[in-house]
Amino acid sequence: xxxxxxxxxxxxxxxxxxxxxxxxxxxxxxxxxxxxxxxxxxxxxxxxxxxxxxxxxxxxxxxxxxxxxxxxxxxxxxxxxxxxxxxxxxxxxxxxxxxxxxxxxxxxxxxxxxxxxxxxxxxxxxxxxxxxxxxxxxxxxxxxxxxxxxxxxxxxxxxxxxxxxxxxxxxxxxxxxxxxxxxxxxxxxxxxxxxxxxxxxxxxxxxxxxxxxxxxxxxxxxxxxxxxxxxxxxxxxxxxxxxxxxxxxxxxxxxxxxxxxxxxxxxxxxxxxxxxxxxxxxxxxxxxxxxxxxxxxxxxxxxxxxxxxxxxxxxxxxxxxxxxx
Ligand SMILES: [Zn+2]
Ligand SMILES: [Zn+2]
Numbered sequence: 001x002x003x004x005x006x007x008x009x010x011x012x013x014x015x016x017x018x019x020x021x022x023x024x025x026x027x028x029x030x031x032x033x034x035x036x037x038x039x040x041x042x043x044x045x046x047x048x049x050x051x052x053x054x055x056x057x058x059x060x061x062x063x064x065x066x067x068x069x070x071x072x073x074x075x076x077x078x079x080x081x082x083x084x085x086x087x088x089x090x091x092x093x094x095x096x097x098x099x100x101x102x103x104x105x106x107x108x109x110x111x112x113x114x115x116x117x118x119x120x121x122x123x124x125x126x127x128x129x130x131x132x133x134x135x136x137x138x139x140x141x142x143x144x145x146x147x148x149x150x151x152x153x154x155x156x157x158x159x160x161x162x163x164x165x166x167x168x169x170x171x172x173x174x175x176x177x178x179x180x181x182x183x184x185x186x187x188x189x190x191x192x193x194x195x196x197x198x199x200x201x202x203x204x205x206x207x208x209x210x211x212x213x214x215x216x217x218x219x220x221x222x223x224x225x226x227x228x229x230x231x232x233x234x235x236x237x238x239x240x241x242x243x244x245x246x247x248x249x250x251x252x253x254x255x256x257x258x259x260x261x262x263x264x265x266x267x268x269x270x271x272x273x274x275x276x277x278x279x280x281x282x283x284x285x286x287x288x289x290x291x292x293x294x295x296x297x298x299x300x301x302x303x304x305x306x307x308x309x310x311x312x313x314x315x316x317x318x319x320x321x322x323x324x325x
Contacts, residue, residue, distance in 0.1 A: 001207055002297075002304040005311065024095035035092045050105065051112040052089040059085035084120060088112055097135070097254055099244035099323060106237035113261070114225045114233075121266030128265050131225075136256025200235045203243060205309040211285045211292050212250065212312050214243060216278040223274045224263035242321045243280065249319040253288035257281060 032039045035047045040057045061083025068080040090109050091101055098106065113131050121129050203216045216239065222228055228236065247255035258281045264271035285292040285306060298304055 001209070002302055003308055004304055004306060005308050007304075007306040026093055026095050028094045031094055033087075033089050034094050048089065048092050050091070050108050052092070053086055053112065053116065056085035056087050059083075061085055082125065084123075084126070086116065086120075088116065097244065097248075098133075098240050099248050099254075101241065103234070103237050103241060106240050107234055109240075110225070110233050110237050114228075117224060117263060117266075118226055127267040129263065130260065131263075132258060132260035134258050136254065200232050201239050203239065205313055208305070208309050208312070209294070209303040210281045210283060211305065211307055212247065212280075212282050212316060214280040214316075216243070216280070218276060222276050223271050224276050225261065227276070245321050245323050246316050246319050247280075247282060248323065248325045250315060251284060251288040252325050253284075254325065255282055255284065257283075 028034055029037065031037060033045070035045055035049075035052070038044050039054075043054075043057070045052065045054070061081060063082050063084050065080050065082040067082075070076075070078050088109070090096070090098070091105060098109075101109075117129050117131065120126050198219070200219055201216060202219060203214050205213055205215065208214075218228065218232060218236075220232070222232075244255065244257075247257065259278065260281075261276070261278050263276050264274040283291040292306065294303070
């Protein structure tokens with residue numbers, strides 16, 4: 001990771017995005033995700049009142065993909081990849097983002113993620129369940145209704161497989177993964193006077209590529225969402241709201257990001273070495289309209305940051321958790 005904070009001093013003549021529209025209606029008759037509306041192909045959404053899950057009408061992966069494989073002398077190998085893509089609507093309200101949802105509704109979202117992870121992961125041919133959310137047009141999400149997707153596949157994706165091999169070689173359950181060690185380093189020294197309950201989660205930049213990237217970790221070792229206690233799930237719902245509120249406050253805009261969970265593979269093994277965590281990748285760099293681009297040197301050599309991770313963390317600490325947008 002190359003850190004070049006002096007880069008933000010250069011005048012910006014590059015692409016400037018349109019600031020996202022602030023106000024959205026509670027219900028949009030033209031939105032294919034809103035309750036009671038028709039989707040492509042004529043399927044009508046039910047009048048859902050909390051979360052709503054359906055099969056993606058434009059799935060990138062399909063369960064009926066025929067098994068196929070080509071192998072050019074073991075060098076060039078291609079295999080077909082069956083999978084299932086589902087869409088999760090967070091709320092019947094068209095206008096609500098995570099930062100504007102109430103904690104009980106977000107807890108419902110957490111529970112829906114867990115149910116989806118368990119249901120899809122239980123299928124014998126599904127070895128990996130990827131849950132993610134793209135927020136905002138800048139991250140490729142054209143619909144303002146809050147949604148997350150899950151994309152289970154037969155194989156563990158390359159980045160995940162790489163992640164796993166980087167973990168400590170010892171596989172005993174008592175050996176924390178390297179992330180767990182990282183949060184211990186990053187933890188503030190315990191204060192003798194503080195009687196507050198110790199936090200169940202930690203969030204901080206960790207080798208962040210994106211300007212305000214955040215890693216979210218449970219303090220207690222767990223391998224996936226379904227191992228979280230009721231209190232940890234409540235806390236996760238609260239943190240989702242607090243962190244996205246801070247993001248919104250940063251540039252006074254409904255902040256775009258990609259959020260995703262890295263959970264243990266669902267290949268039937270226990271994977272005690274896997275430390276469950278979440279990544280927030282927001283693209284904005286200087287303002288509501290100037291984003292970070294990963295081009296040239298970043299594509300060819302290594303990621304490069306225009307602000308230090310410490311400065312980004314300080315900005316996120318400053319902005320506060322009361323919604324100001
Ligand atoms: Zn909608
Ligand atoms: Zn990860």
